[in-house]
Structures are given as structure tokens and as C-alpha cells.
Amino acid sequence: MEFKLTEDQRRIVGTVRELTQNNFKPRALKYMDGTFPWENIRELANIGVLGMAVPEEYGGLGMNVFDTALVLEEIAKGCYVTAMAVMGEVGVQTKIIDAFAPESIKRRLLPAVCKGEAILAVCMTEPHAGTDVSNYRTNADIVGDKLVLNGVKTLISRVDEAQAFVVFSRINKAPGRSGIGCVMIEKGTPGFTTTARYHTMGGENLAEIRFENCELPLENLIVRDDGFRRLLKAFNTQRCLNPAISLGLAEGAFEESVKYARDRTAFGQSIGEFQGIRFKLADMYREIEAARSILYRACATANPFPDPYQAACAKVFCNEMSLRVTSEAIQIHGGYGFTDEYPVSRFYRGARYGSLGGGTSETLKELVGKMILANFGVDGFLGLNTF
Numbered sequence: 001m002e003f004k005l006t007e008d009q010r011r012i013v014g015t016v017r018e019l020t021q022n023n024f025k026p027r028a029l030k031y032m033d034g035t036f037p038w039e040n041i042r043e044l045a046n047i048g049v050l051g052m053a054v055p056e057e058y059g060g061l062g063m064n065v066f067d068t069a070l071v072l073e074e075i076a077k078g079c080y081v082t083a084m085a086v087m088g089e090v091g092v093q094t095k096i097i098d099a100f101a102p103e104s105i106k107r108r109l110l111p112a113v114c115k116g117e118a119i120l121a122v123c124m125t126e127p128h129a130g131t132d133v134s135n136y137r138t139n140a141d142i143v144g145d146k147l148v149l150n151g152v153k154t155l156i157s158r159v160d161e162a163q164a165f166v167v168f169s170r171i172n173k174a175p176g177r178s179g180i181g182c183v184m185i186e187k188g189t190p191g192f193t194t195t196a197r198y199h200t201m202g203g204e205n206l207a208e209i210r211f212e213n214c215e216l217p218l219e220n221l222i223v224r225d226d227g228f229r230r231l232l233k234a235f236n237t238q239r240c241l242n243p244a245i246s247l248g249l250a251e252g253a254f255e256e257s258v259k260y261a262r263d264r265t266a267f268g269q270s271i272g273e274f275q276g277i278r279f280k281l282a283d284m285y286r287e288i289e290a291a292r293s294i295l296y297r298a299c300a301t302a303n304p305f306p307d308p309y310q311a312a313c314a315k316v317f318c319n320e321m322s323l324r325v326t327s328e329a330i331q332i333h334g335g336y337g338f339t340d341e342y343p344v345s346r347f348y349r350g351a352r353y354g355s356l357g358g359g360t361s362e363t364l365k366e367l368v369g370k371m372i373l374a375n376f377g378v379d380g381f382l383g384l385n386t387f
Helices: 007-033 038-046 065-076 080-090 092-100 103-114 227-235 238-263 275-300 308-338 343-351 361-375
Strands: 120-123 139-143 146-157 164-171 180-186 192-199 205-217 221-223
Touching: 007 038, 007 065, 007 080, 007 343, 038 080, 065 080, 065 238, 065 275, 080 092, 080 120, 080 238, 080 343, 092 103, 092 120, 092 164, 092 180, 092 221, 092 227, 120 146, 146 164, 146 180, 146 192, 180 205, 180 227, 221 227, 238 275, 238 308, 238 343, 275 308, 308 343, 308 361
Parallel strands: 120 164, 139 164
Antiparallel strands: 139 146, 146 205, 164 180, 180 221, 192 205
């Protein structure tokens, strides 16, 4: 069985790689203070990357999850902050608007996303509830022909830059997971305030948002009936894009390690001549290739959203692999690897986020474990067809 990228995939990956290595990577250090990478975003908009997840009728490229993951993987090899900013435009919030929003909202926002003129954000986590969505308190009441939104969301990316926010919320105070839907709110809505800010070790800025009696048009109710199940299906896209960034970070760290092992000398020879370093590089390569296989396989299940169990397995494996590989890259670089001037330290800090966002490793292992006990075939392991 042979796997090859198509000519179109090779072309766009090659274009993004050139842009990343020549432009984004040299600029990466300056974004570690939380500065949003606007110049990178505009360059990616110019080649159509921001519209990858947007259908052609709204000005996008209408590309699939696999194509999007390939591009994010390439960007992450040079700049984690830029990769995360792009995931905000091609990820769950865009998918939710495309899949569920009324036509008027699609036509207002999606063409602007493609041009880099509208940054989107998703609001899920609350101060007292992250993975435990059944404990969400943010609520949108339907009052006549409008919505009234109240609540607090925290650890939200791109708050200062975003024009629109997809907010996971209760609808009419309905209890439990079945009561969760989502609404869209735009910046500048009265009652929308930023109440706290956080700077991450990866370089991004996050913030807390408070909604106090925010009145919204009824069309801003994006998902209501069977809301949580539908939203979670869309969210499985994120569980392929997040690990694509983890894979790219590991590959970037590996590339730096190979170069350093060739150039750095000790005891009269390059450190790559020492078996201990070669073993490290061999293990890093093996882990990267295994992660690539499981991620690409999960991406290939998307129709239009990925299989939840394949995506969960890919996310956990890639997230944890990336931490190991980037850590070893620092070890290979010695003391220099611990400095900001060498990119491997930034790769490591970015890798630490992967297993926290988009579903923690513990949550996803529990999901997969339950599925195995319920469905695993008594005749033995049959691969993808088992599930």
C-alpha cells in the first residue's frame, strides 16, 4: 500500500514551507510577547490559506481536513504562534459557522475570513468548567425576537483581534449536556467586556470575557436542537488540527537537531558521531513517522468531520510524541537549547499546549477506552473496520 500526496497538495505545502522558512521562522521570536502575527496572517491570506476551510461559494478553497492539517503542520515547523492563529481561522469556529449558521451570517463573515479581515474565536472554557461541559453556566435566553446572553468564558484566544466569537452556551437554561448550543456574538456588543488577561508560555495571549445582558439578533442562535452532539462532531475537526501543529513542532525541532548534531563538535568530532546522539535522532524520527501515520489516517476519515475515535487517538499520540521529541531536541542542543535564541525552546513550549486544548489526553483516553470495551470485536483486532 503506497501513500503519496497529490500534485496540488505538494504545491500548496511547498508554497507554505517556503513562506514559513523564509519569513515566519525568522520573525517567530518577536511574537513570544503576545504580539499577534498580523504580517504572517496577511501573507497567508494572499495565497488563500485562510480560506482553506471555507466553501468556494464564499470565496474560500473548500479544502478538506487533511489538506488543512498539512498546511498547519508546515506552519508549525517555523512559528507556533502563527500556526495557532491560523487554526483559529480554519478550525472549529469556521466549521461551525459553515455547517450551522444562517446564510446571512455566512455571507457576512466567511468571505472576510478568507481575506484575513475577520478573525474568529471560539469560547468554551469557563472559570469553573473546562472539559465538564455539563457544568457550563453561560446561558442565552430567547426573549421574543432576540437573545440575551449572560456568563463568563476564560482562556480565550485572539480576544483583542477577533471580530466574532462562537460561544458554547446553554439555551433557555436547559440543564445538562443536552442543553448546550451555541450563539455568535460580535465585538462591540453592549455588555461584552474583557475582565482578565493571561500570557502563555507558548507566546499567545489569552483572556477572560464577561457577557452581561448582551442582546443579540435571534439569527445569532447558531445551534440549538441536538446542540451538543452536533457541536462535538464539528469539534472533532479540531482534534485533527491541534495534533497537526504538534507534529509540525516535533518536525521543526527534529530538523534543528539534525543540523546541530552535524555542526556542533566535541572531543574533536561532530556530536552526531556519538552513538548516544544518533540513538536520540533515530528515536525522534521513529516517533514522528508513527505520529504522521496515525494523524493522516484520522484526517482521511473526515466526511465532512473526522471519526471521533480515530481523531482522539491521533491527538493523544501526537501531543505526547511532540513533548518527548522537543524535549530531546533541547537535550541535543545542550545549554543553547534552553535559550530563547535557539528555536527548539520555543518548539518545546508550544508543544506543551497540545494535550491541554481541544480535549485533554485524559479525557480522550477515557473516550477511546469506553468505546473499546463496548465495541471491540471478540475475533481480534481488525484495524479501522473494528470500530
